Amino acid sequence: MKKTLMISISIILFFCTAKAQLNEFALTDEWIQKIEKLAPAKAEIQPVKNHKVLVFSLFTGYDHWVVPHTDAVMKVLAEKTAAFEVEFSKDIYQFEKKNLRKYDAVVLNNNCSEGTRRDLLLDVLDKDTSLTDDQRKNKAAELEANLIDFVKKGGGLMVIHGAIVMQNNSMPFSEMVGGSFDYHPVQQEITLELCEPDHPLVKAFGGKSLVHTDEPYLFNKAYTQKNFRPLLYMDTSKLTKTTKEIDEKIKYVSWIKKFGKGRVFYVSPSHNAQSFEDTRLLKFYLDGAQYVLGDLKCDDSPAEF
Numbered sequence: 001m002k003k004t005l006m007i008s009i010s011i012i013l014f015f016c017t018a019k020a021q022l023n024e025f026a027l028t029d030e031w032i033q034k035i036e037k038l039a040p041a042k043a044e045i046q047p048v049k050n051h052k053v054l055v056f057s058l059f060t061g062y063d064h065w066v067v068p069h070t071d072a073v074m075k076v077l078a079e080k081t082a083a084f085e086v087e088f089s090k091d092i093y094q095f096e097k098k099n100l101r102k103y104d105a106v107v108l109n110n111n112c113s114e115g116t117r118r119d120l121l122l123d124v125l126d127k128d129t130s131l132t133d134d135q136r137k138n139k140a141a142e143l144e145a146n147l148i149d150f151v152k153k154g155g156g157l158m159v160i161h162g163a164i165v166m167q168n169n170s171m172p173f174s175e176m177v178g179g180s181f182d183y184h185p186v187q188q189e190i191t192l193e194l195c196e197p198d199h200p201l202v203k204a205f206g207g208k209s210l211v212h213t214d215e216p217y218l219f220n221k222a223y224t225q226k227n228f229r230p231l232l233y234m235d236t237s238k239l240t241k242t243t244k245e246i247d248e249k250i251k252y253v254s255w256i257k258k259f260g261k262g263r264v265f266y267v268s269p270s271h272n273a274q275s276f277e278d279t280r281l282l283k284f285y286l287d288g289a290q291y292v293l294g295d296l297k298c299d300d301s302p303a304e305f
Contacts, residue, residue: 021187022213022272027068031273035076038279043083044203044287045295051084051104053156053289058090060123061112064162069273070109077286084293092124095143097150105156105292106147108163118168148176152260156292159266164219171221176259178266179223184215186241187271192253195230200298201256201291202231204283212278215271218251228257229300232269256291256300263292263300 025031055074057067071088078086084104093099100106113120121140125131131139144167151157157176165181167173174180192210194202210232216239232254236246253268265288275281290296 022274024065025273027072027273031069032072032076035073035276035282036080038277039073039076039080039282040279040286041080043081043290043295044200044283045083045290047083047290047293047295051293051295052102053078053084053086053105053107053293054094054100054103055086055088055107055109056090056094056111057088057109058092058120058124059110059112059162060120061114061118061165062162064110064112064271066161066271066273067110069276070160073276073282073285074107074109074289077282077289081286083286083290083295092121092143095121095146097146100146100150100155103155104294105158105289106150107158107160107289108166109160110162111166112162113165113168118165119170120166144170144173148172151176151262151264154261156262156289156294157259157264158289158292159264161215161217161268161271164217164266164268174222175225175227177222177264178228178255178257179219180221182218182220183244184217185239185243187213187215188240190214190216190234191238192232192234192269195233195252195303199229199231200296201287202284204280204287206280210269210278210280212270212275212281213272214269214275216251217253217268218246226252226305227302228252228255228264228266229303230255256288256298257302258300263294265289265292 057071074086078084111120114123121143125136125140159177168180197207230252233250233252236251237249255266257264269275
């Protein structure tokens with residue numbers, strides 16, 4: 001009887017999980033037009049200067065199907081509101097100091113790295129046969145340091161979903177971003193709550209939670225310091241198919257933080273392009289971009305936990 005009950009529960013969980021999976025689809029003009037209609041008509045804050053933003057969309061590890069859709073979202077937000085200009089690249093040499101000087105902020109779009117090493121820069125440089133092993137390692141470290149220095153000296157950084165994995169084993173990168181990727185349970189419907197309903201960076205949600213299908217990301221390394229202002233959280237007791245014991249009931253999935261003179265916005269939603277069909281999430285992304293660019297002023301001091 002007990003065995004039959006366990007099998008029945010497993011079947012129910014399987015179908016619940018399967019139901020939560022959203023269909024993947026190619027980026028189309030029709031979808032972009034839909035996003036153009038849903039996107040905010042204007043920015044929350046009128047910029048006092050022209051901003052140039054680099055959207056970096058290279059991945060060497062897991063291929064998030066939403067990468068081109070996220071690029072399209074950033075382009076729509078930029079062009080419809082004129083809050084900033086965007087330039088897209090998959091070239092790691094954009095992280096040379098002379099190139100980073102051209103931008104006011106960098107957006108990292110789902111830049112998952114390979115295997116257990118978790119170093120996207122080294123993944124790319126490994127393919128350069130003109131370099132020695134030491135030269136590859138030194139160059140990877142240099143490019144990472146350039147990005148960290150760019151933010152520390154006043155640049156903005158927006159890190160989207162899987163981009164937190166880009167340099168996942170690097171503590172300096174983790175401390176800049178606010179954490180590193182640990183793992184995620186299966187994709188499922190998640191309810192995200194507002195940490196501070198009156199905070200300007202969650203104004204987009206109108207005081208209501210965001211319910212969508214996503215990968216519930218969990219974090220480690222610098223995340224344990226919680227040196228950030230949390231924006232969205234999930235109740236981990238409601239998650240299914242967890243493969244590790246989760247040490248806290250409340251886990252944050254989006255936050256902002258100061259890093260030196262710069263500003264960082266981490267946003268885990270979303271793994272699926274369908275989530276962008278919620279006008280609130282589009283505005284959340286726009287407001288986050290305006291925060292890292294320094295236009296949208298708000299309290300970004302670490303919260304008291």
